[in-house]
Amino acid sequence: MDSSKHNCTEMDTRSNSSWRRFFKLWKNRSIKRLASFPPLGKSKGRSGRENPEFCNLYNFKSSLVNFSLADLQAATNNFSHENLIGKGGYAKVYKGCLQDGQLIAVKRLTKGTADEKTSGFLSELGIIAHVDHPNTAKLIGCGIEGGMHLIFQLSPLGSLGSLLHGSKDNKLDWSKRYKIALGTADGLLYLHESCQRRIIHRDIKADNILLTEDFEPQICDFGLAMWLPKQWTHHNVSKFEGTFGYFAPEYFMHGTVDEKTDVFSFGVLLLELITGRQALDDLQQSLVIWAKPLLDKDDLKELVDPSIGDNYDTEEMDRMVLTASMCIEQSPILRPRMNQVVILLRGDDRVSDCAVESPRPTFRRTYSEELLDIQEYNSTKYLSDLKQHEQVALGC
Numbered sequence: 001m002d003s004s005k006h007n008c009t010e011m012d013t014r015s016n017s018s019w020r021r022f023f024k025l026w027k028n029r030s031i032k033r034l035a036s037f038p039p040l041g042k043s044k045g046r047s048g049r050e051n052p053e054f055c056n057l058y059n060f061k062s063s064l065v066n067f068s069l070a071d072l073q074a075a076t077n078n079f080s081h082e083n084l085i086g087k088g089g090y091a092k093v094y095k096g097c098l099q100d101g102q103l104i105a106v107k108r109l110t111k112g113t114a115d116e117k118t119s120g121f122l123s124e125l126g127i128i129a130h131v132d133h134p135n136t137a138k139l140i141g142c143g144i145e146g147g148m149h150l151i152f153q154l155s156p157l158g159s160l161g162s163l164l165h166g167s168k169d170n171k172l173d174w175s176k177r178y179k180i181a182l183g184t185a186d187g188l189l190y191l192h193e194s195c196q197r198r199i200i201h202r203d204i205k206a207d208n209i210l211l212t213e214d215f216e217p218q219i220c221d222f223g224l225a226m227w228l229p230k231q232w233t234h235h236n237v238s239k240f241e242g243t244f245g246y247f248a249p250e251y252f253m254h255g256t257v258d259e260k261t262d263v264f265s266f267g268v269l270l271l272e273l274i275t276g277r278q279a280l281d282d283l284q285q286s287l288v289i290w291a292k293p294l295l296d297k298d299d300l301k302e303l304v305d306p307s308i309g310d311n312y313d314t315e316e317m318d319r320m321v322l323t324a325s326m327c328i329e330q331s332p333i334l335r336p337r338m339n340q341v342v343i344l345l346r347g348d349d350r351v352s353d354c355a356v357e358s359p360r361p362t363f364r365r366t367y368s369e370e371l372l373d374i375q376e377y378n379s380t381k382y383l384s385d386l387k388q389h390e391q392v393a394l395g396c
């Protein structure tokens with residue numbers, strides 16, 4: 001018997017059954033409309049409501065503070081090492097306190113030449129300044145004296161990555177993990193479908209999810225994010241950027257960027273929340289490759305983070321596991337869109353307006369869907385493809 005055919009059929013059956021469960025939820029239960037998170041241009045009390053573009057521009061100009069270097073030095077104790085709270089590939093982030101007592105995070109761009117820093121700064125600013133949602137990082141202002149700086153509200157608990165994979169005694173309980181999954185899904189849905197432009201984040205990962213003191217997640221780091229014009233199905237990039245362990249296969253293979261590449265990364269994030277494991281461990285082993293066979297067998301005992309044990313809500317866990325396995329499907333067409341993810345994760349009763357009143361068509365096929373639809377995949381090929389690409393990419 002042709003084993004690849006066998007695997008392919010198995011995978012089809014599994015996908016079909018996942019989708020059948022989804023459509024059952026979608027059709028059979030009532031979808032309540034909540035006054036959710038309106039797109040920026042529709043917010044109440046803002047002038048220029050009739051003209052969202054103008055409204056955006058107006059808000060952008062009126063609300064952002066321009067900080068001098070002296071302001072930032074005073075706030076951060078002259079960018080002292082003690083105030084350093086984060087370090088990414090592109091920036092150092094310092095904790096600070098303004099004269100009025102407000103706590104801030106100052107992101108100082110560090111990578112590249114002066115021109116590269118300027119273009120990175122403008123690109124991130126251009127996106128984040130127009131993003132306004134409870135589950136995205138809050139930009140307060142910027143400063144261009146003595147370097148390129150973006151100033152955010154401080155997220156007191158730091159990043160999900162540091163909480164989940166940092167201290168051993170500070171493990172997140174299940175209800176917090178579930179809350180973080182839901183909030184992040186809402187934030188990503190907003191970026192994809194509800195804000196002024198269609199935004200692909202391109203670097204969804206645990207380190208880029210900040211947490212407020214009540215564990216509300218906020219998506220941060222829009223350094224790689226891009227606006228996709230509505231009429232474009234996708235964008236192809238030639239420069240390989242982002243974080244290993246979170247890349248969708250079509251990004252590896254073709255540099256294709258669209259909503260479904262973010263959905264894949266979100267699926268990896270869900271796996272991190274479920275398993276407590278890193279997307280790539282110290283031995284560079286991929287979480288997706290480790291988890292895939294366990295997801296296929298629905299082996300919760302092996303999957304679930306030992307620090308959680310049995311202390312979880314079974315229905316919530318089932319929904320998280322189902323959603324994770326759909327989001328990391330090899331073929332983008334089998335992955336749900338974010339408005340479907342929100343429905344899957346919540347069950348059905350608290351579906352936000354974003355899911356129901358998307359300004360863009362819900363089931364639009366993306367380029368990556370078209371591309372991979374014509375290719376035959378099976379579970380074994382998927383895992384070996386992923387392994388091979390990661391080996392090439394990591395040079396091991």
Ligand SMILES: Nc1ncnc2c1ncn2[C@@H]1O[C@H](COP(=O)(O)OP(=O)(O)OP(=O)(O)O)[C@@H](O)[C@H]1O
Nearest residue numbers: 086088089090091093105152153154155159207221
């Ligand atoms: N507003 C904030 N409040 C608290 N901590 C923050 C804030 N913004 C960033 N950080 C911390 O700084 C880290 C790095 O920030 P950020 O991801 O924006 O930098 P980066 O250099 O663009 O990172 P990457 O290498 O992922 O692109 C975050 O993971 C987080 O720990």
